[in-house]
Amino acid sequence: MNSTTKRNVVKGTAGCVAVGSELLGDAKLDLNSLEITRTLETYGFDVVEKRVVGDSVERIAASIRELLDGCEVVIVTGGLGPTADDVTREGVALALGRELFFDPEVEVWLQERYERVGRTMPEIGRSMAMVVEGSEIIRNTAGSAPGILVEENGRLLAVFPGVPWEMRSMVESHLKASLEERSSGRIRRSRTLLMGGVVESEVEGRIRHLYDRFGRDNVTILASFGALRLVLTASGTEVEATGDLDRMEEAFREILGDDVAGINIPGLAHVVVPALVVSGQTLATAESCTGGLVGAALTDVPGSSDAYMGGVISYSNQAKEEMVGVPQELLIEHGAVSESVARAMAEGVRKRFGTDWGLGVTGIAGPSGGTDEKPVGLVHWAVASPDGVAARHREFPGDREIVRQWSVNVVLDLLRRKIGGLS
Amino acid sequence: MNSTTKRNVVKGTAGCVAVGSELLGDAKLDLNSLEITRTLETYGFDVVEKRVVGDSVERIAASIRELLDGCEVVIVTGGLGPTADDVTREGVALALGRELFFDPEVEVWLQERYERVGRTMPEIGRSMAMVVEGSEIIRNTAGSAPGILVEENGRLLAVFPGVPWEMRSMVESHLKASLEERSSGRIRRSRTLLMGGVVESEVEGRIRHLYDRFGRDNVTILASFGALRLVLTASGTEVEATGDLDRMEEAFREILGDDVAGINIPGLAHVVVPALVVSGQTLATAESCTGGLVGAALTDVPGSSDAYMGGVISYSNQAKEEMVGVPQELLIEHGAVSESVARAMAEGVRKRFGTDWGLGVTGIAGPSGGTDEKPVGLVHWAVASPDGVAARHREFPGDREIVRQWSVNVVLDLLRRKIGGLS
Numbered sequence: 001m002n003s004t005t006k007r008n009v010v011k012g013t014a015g016c017v018a019v020g021s022e023l024l025g026d027a028k029l030d031l032n033s034l035e036i037t038r039t040l041e042t043y044g045f046d047v048v049e050k051r052v053v054g055d056s057v058e059r060i061a062a063s064i065r066e067l068l069d070g071c072e073v074v075i076v077t078g079g080l081g082p083t084a085d086d087v088t089r090e091g092v093a094l095a096l097g098r099e100l101f102f103d104p105e106v107e108v109w110l111q112e113r114y115e116r117v118g119r120t121m122p123e124i125g126r127s128m129a130m131v132v133e134g135s136e137i138i139r140n141t142a143g144s145a146p147g148i149l150v151e152e153n154g155r156l157l158a159v160f161p162g163v164p165w166e167m168r169s170m171v172e173s174h175l176k177a178s179l180e181e182r183s184s185g186r187i188r189r190s191r192t193l194l195m196g197g198v199v200e201s202e203v204e205g206r207i208r209h210l211y212d213r214f215g216r217d218n219v220t221i222l223a224s225f226g227a228l229r230l231v232l233t234a235s236g237t238e239v240e241a242t243g244d245l246d247r248m249e250e251a252f253r254e255i256l257g258d259d260v261a262g263i264n265i266p267g268l269a270h271v272v273v274p275a276l277v278v279s280g281q282t283l284a285t286a287e288s289c290t291g292g293l294v295g296a297a298l299t300d301v302p303g304s305s306d307a308y309m310g311g312v313i314s315y316s317n318q319a320k321e322e323m324v325g326v327p328q329e330l331l332i333e334h335g336a337v338s339e340s341v342a343r344a345m346a347e348g349v350r351k352r353f354g355t356d357w358g359l360g361v362t363g364i365a366g367p368s369g370g371t372d373e374k375p376v377g378l379v380h381w382a383v384a385s386p387d388g389v390a391a392r393h394r395e396f397p398g399d400r401e402i403v404r405q406w407s408v409n410v411v412l413d414l415l416r417r418k419i420g421g422l423s
Numbered sequence: 424m425n426s427t428t429k430r431n432v433v434k435g436t437a438g439c440v441a442v443g444s445e446l447l448g449d450a451k452l453d454l455n456s457l458e459i460t461r462t463l464e465t466y467g468f469d470v471v472e473k474r475v476v477g478d479s480v481e482r483i484a485a486s487i488r489e490l491l492d493g494c495e496v497v498i499v500t501g502g503l504g505p506t507a508d509d510v511t512r513e514g515v516a517l518a519l520g521r522e523l524f525f526d527p528e529v530e531v532w533l534q535e536r537y538e539r540v541g542r543t544m545p546e547i548g549r550s551m552a553m554v555v556e557g558s559e560i561i562r563n564t565a566g567s568a569p570g571i572l573v574e575e576n577g578r579l580l581a582v583f584p585g586v587p588w589e590m591r592s593m594v595e596s597h598l599k600a601s602l603e604e605r606s607s608g609r610i611r612r613s614r615t616l617l618m619g620g621v622v623e624s625e626v627e628g629r630i631r632h633l634y635d636r637f638g639r640d641n642v643t644i645l646a647s648f649g650a651l652r653l654v655l656t657a658s659g660t661e662v663e664a665t666g667d668l669d670r671m672e673e674a675f676r677e678i679l680g681d682d683v684a685g686i687n688i689p690g691l692a693h694v695v696v697p698a699l700v701v702s703g704q705t706l707a708t709a710e711s712c713t714g715g716l717v718g719a720a721l722t723d724v725p726g727s728s729d730a731y732m733g734g735v736i737s738y739s740n741q742a743k744e745e746m747v748g749v750p751q752e753l754l755i756e757h758g759a760v761s762e763s764v765a766r767a768m769a770e771g772v773r774k775r776f777g778t779d780w781g782l783g784v785t786g787i788a789g790p791s792g793g794t795d796e797k798p799v800g801l802v803h804w805a806v807a808s809p810d811g812v813a814a815r816h817r818e819f820p821g822d823r824e825i826v827r828q829w830s831v832n833v834v835l836d837l838l839r840r841k842i843g844g845l846s
Contacts, residue, residue, distance in 0.1 A: 024470045026461040027645055027654060029452060038449040047447045049482060050475040059472060066489060222450055231450060285715075285736070291722025292715025295736040299714025302790055302823060310738035310746065313708070313718040319733035319776060323746070353742060367725055400725060 009155055012186075014045040015067035019079035019088050020162055021054040032077045032160075032167055039171055043179035044186040044235055045073060055079060060091025064157065068095070072155055072182065075175070078162030080145040082124045089130050092148060092159055098133040102126070106137060106146060113144050142169040149174060156182070189241040191249060193230040195259045196268045196413030203228060206255055214248050225402055226409025227268060230256075258422040261413070268412035269297040269304075275419045276307035276357070283415075284353030285311030286324045286345035288336065289363035289379060293408045309353045314345065324348040324360075337362050339380050339391050346384035346391075357419070358384040361411045365403045377403050381411045383418050390418060431493075432578055435609075437468040438490035442502035442511050443585055444477040455500045455583075455590055462594055466602035467609040467658055468496055478502060483514025487580065491518070495578055495605065498598070501585030503568040505547045512553050515571060515582055521556040525549075529560060529569060536567050565592040572597060579605070612664040614672060616653040617684045619691045619836030626651060629678055637671050648825050649832025650691060653679075681845040684836070691835035692720040692727075698842045699730035699780070706838075707776030708734030709747045709768035711759065712786035712802060716831045732776045737768065747771040747783075760785050762803050762814045769807035769814075780842070781807040784834045788826045800826050804834045806841050813841060 016037065018030035030052050037047050049067060053059040060079065067074045079088030093100045107129035114121040128145050131137055138147030143166040148159035158175055160167040195203065200223040207230075211219060220231040230252060234244035253260055262271045276283055285294050291313055298308045312323045317336055320326040325348035326341055334340045342360045350358025363379030370376035375395060382391040392414060396406040417423065439460065441453035453475050460470050472490060476482040483502065490497045502511030516523045530552035537544040551568050554560055561570030566589040571582035581598055583590040618626065623646040630653075634642060637655075645652040653675060657667035676683055685694045699706055708717050714736055721731045735746045740759055743749040748771035749764055757763045765783045773781025786802030793799035798818060805814040815837055819829040840846065 021640075022643070024460065024473060025643070026457045026464070027643065027652075029457070034449045034452070037447065041449070048477055048479070049486075050447060052473040054471055056471070062489070063472075066485070217444075220445065220448075220450065229450075284742075287715070287718075289722075290719070291727075291731075292710070292718025292734070292736065295710075295715025295738075296713070296719050299712075299736075299738065299788075300824070300827075304714075305738055308714075308738055310736040310742035311715070312735055312746070313715065313722075313733040315718075315722065315728055315731055315733035316776075319707075323733065323735070323775065352746065353739075365722075401723070404723075 009072050009153070010070055011072055012045055013048050013071045014040045014073040014075065015048060015071040016050045017060070017063045017067065017074070017076045018050075018052045018162070019055065019060055019076060019091070020052075021085070023052045023078075024054055032162065032164060035164075035168065036075050036077070036171065039175060040073065040075075040179065041188045041190075043176075043183040044188045045179065045183070055085040055087055057087045057090045057094055060088055061094035064092060064095035068155060068157065073179070074155070074157050076157070076159040077167055080128070080147065080159065080161045082122070082128050082145070086127070088159060089127075089132060089148070092135075092150075092157070093132050096132065096150065096157075100130045100132055103129050103131040103137070106131060109139060110144060113140075138170050138174050140166055140170070141173070142166045147174070149178075185237050186235065187238060187241060188233060188235045189238075189245060190231055190233040191245045192264050193232070193249070193252060193256070194261045194263070194265055194268070194271070195228040195230065195256065196261045196416060197226060197410050198228050198259050200228060203230070203256070203259075207252060210251055210255070213251070218248070225398070225405040226413070258417065258420075261416055267297060267300075268409060268416060269301050272412055272416050272419065273298060273301040273304045273307055275416070277303065279419075281357060281419070282307055282309050282353075282355040283357040283359065284309050284349045284355040286349035286358070286360045287311060287313050288315060288320070288345070288361060289365045290361050290404055290407050290411070291315060293404055294359065294361065294411055297408055297412065309355050312349055312352070320345065323352075325352060335374065337364055337374055337378060337380060339382070339393060342380035342382040342393075343384070343389045343391050346382040346389055350384045356385060357415065359411060359415055360384070361407055363403065363407055365400045365407075367400060379403065379407045379410075381407065381414060383411075383415050385418060390414065432495050432576070433493055434495055435468055436471050436494045437463045437496040437498065438471060438494040439473045440483070440486045440490065440497070440499045441473075441475045441585070442478065442483055442499060442514070443475075444508070446475045446501075447477055455585065455587060458587075458591065459498050459500070459594065462598060463496065463498070463602065464611050464613075466599075466606040467611045468602065468606070478508040478510055480510045480513045480517055483511055484517035487515060487518035491578060491580065496602070497578070497580050499580070499582040500590055503551070503570070503582065503584045505545070505551050505568070507547075509550070511582060512550075512555065512571070515558075515573075515580070516555050519555065519573065519580075523553045523555055526552050526554040526560070529554060532562060533567060536563075561593050561597050563589055563593070564596070565589045570597070572601075574601075608660050609658065610661060610664060611656060611658045612661075612668060613654055613656040614668045615687050616655070616672065616675060616679070617686070617688055617691070617694070618651040618653065618679065618682045619684045619839060620649060620833050621651050621682050623651060626653070626679070626682075630675060633674055633678070636674070641671070648821070648828040649836070681840065681843075684839055690720060690723075691832060691839060692724050695835055695839050695842065696721060696724040696727045696730055698839070700726065702842075704780060704842070705730055705732050705776075705778040706780040706782065707732050707772045707778040709743075709772035709781070709783045710734060710736050711738060711743070711768070711784060712788045713784050713827055713830050713834070714738060716827055717782065717784065717834055720831055720835065732778050735772055735775070743768065746775075748775060758797065760787055760797055760801060760803060762805070762816060765803035765805040765816075766807070766812045766814050769805040769812055773807045779808060780838065782834060782838055783807070784830055786826065786830055788823045788830075790823060802826065802830045802833075804830065804837060806834075806838050808841060813837060
């Protein structure tokens, strides 16, 4: 990499390049870089730049050259297959000013790979046996295209196939060890506090004073319509990072209290379902505006059938009456979107399914159906148990999809708090 | 941009840069570039490279310089706000070798923006009144941070805020007109054929011979677990592109026939619901393994309440019996995941809700619950109408989420075919 050295390499920095013209359109995203970034960050590397380039030898070469000019580690994915538009090998050779040569040993290995799955290697497969001078070849245990490793002048260039599981297997087998060696024990760890039923600006106001204490860059808020994730990050040795994260978690929990639903879990259903299962309790749902999204979230949790008995999507008023047992007079007097109907849905479905808990949600998701008195975004929800019924309502901003997403999260959050006896 | 000219600019090429350290982590993706790419492609521009860079003046400047070296159009988003890490203005100035100066007129305009929403512009807001020498300022009608336009030597550099709606409003007000002028009437249009219940490799085998006729790059297959999108693209004048797309659509439809569910629609539910509404028919659903996902997909379509009456999430056997009316002997004899139970669910829910159509789906989504006879991935589904019941089953590959997604799509596809009297 001598020809490319313009700046000094910055220790601990990394760059990613995803190769593939299909990743430049509006239909397909480069998701490989997320996994690679996660791995890099785990070992304490800062990703300073990510790129997506089409299947062009010159663009690939320029990207590699430009990123190696400063970064300690550069990871390239894609363009290693056998077809004419797979030109990453040529790009790497051009970037490094090295030759590509045909390696008969790699060809034999490739032929064996094809034969093992009962196929004959096509003529074009030979292109995968072209090797960049002075590089290490990574044999692909999950597919065929070999990967490439080059280490020189303290820098690492790793090139993996774009197929996610092939990339992943090479990250495991070759990248992690190399990063660990370079990281000299300095790693980065993160911990995510999931919160339900809270608003971003309000949470930010409560925790802002902790930013100085722990570093603004180490605290990230990710809000998504009723579920909020507070991502805490710490660097150092494994012991240091874990200690820092413990201290951070304690400080944030002290302020956020019961609003914290759990640590490192994908969603509120993943708190509610285990809480029911361990206490041997059961649940049924009656959904109107969410149309099945609450049930879908609950049944997304493996093993949910131990606690979730099912529910009714009572989209029509007739279904609310006949399938859930909402009294017709409530529907006439208060309308389908009302506190009393939400309560009757939660109680009714609990009774019909014979469960410990019942949950009801009814609202106006829009875009039409709103009135002055009951605007689009108004949602009523309720949770019923042997101890009684709790009901809430709110007017959510946003379009149909957003109102529905908010509804799912606030309903599950109310249930979480009631199950746990929280405020 | 004289200092940056190394190669000749390639007409019709474009590059994108998203600025923001938060976009380099594993939690947040640059989605703005998808919208920008769509706009660029509409006007016939090829995006040759996309980048994400952190909040570093040098990295931003290098990216702009490197992309302007070859691209006719470069679009930058993010880093235009008032805080200390918003350094895109400095990056642009450095890239172009121009001065930044304070523009009191812009400051007055910014102050008015703040006052209109009842706030006073903070001192740091003044940084947004810094202007790149010789650039055009785009006043932000959806927020505060101004955008930047620079045209020189036949190239266009456009810099927009990272907030999606602010970016979008500047794309509308300033980018589109400029791209149209440059495109000299040459545009690109695409049309998406949605297919249900088909397998990618099988579809590819049927249509492969058309690739040569229409150009491999003009046909993209996007498969997502039972719903497949065939994206057709054509370039030229508006009339030429539309004519080409018409010819392509005709040729593909001739081969794909009833497998094509619709054109330019987001999902199969968006075919099923309108088909029911226009014919005045109604539908109810009984879901087991999908746990509400079918209902959620149907109710995602605005106005679905005219056709979709609701459904039962019959997750437990008891719910299948009591809420849907599945005979207990069927559950005992055939098991919950069986053709006869799927049929009984479709018929039962149709009867309970008094609808024209009923739909039942039951399966083993995993990860546990599978047996040798009934492995994880096995799904039975059925559609009932006054004319009888049609049932299907299949073993789907993949994890819980993928099996559930496949199930939703094949169920909706069977319903679509039955409603339309198709094969």
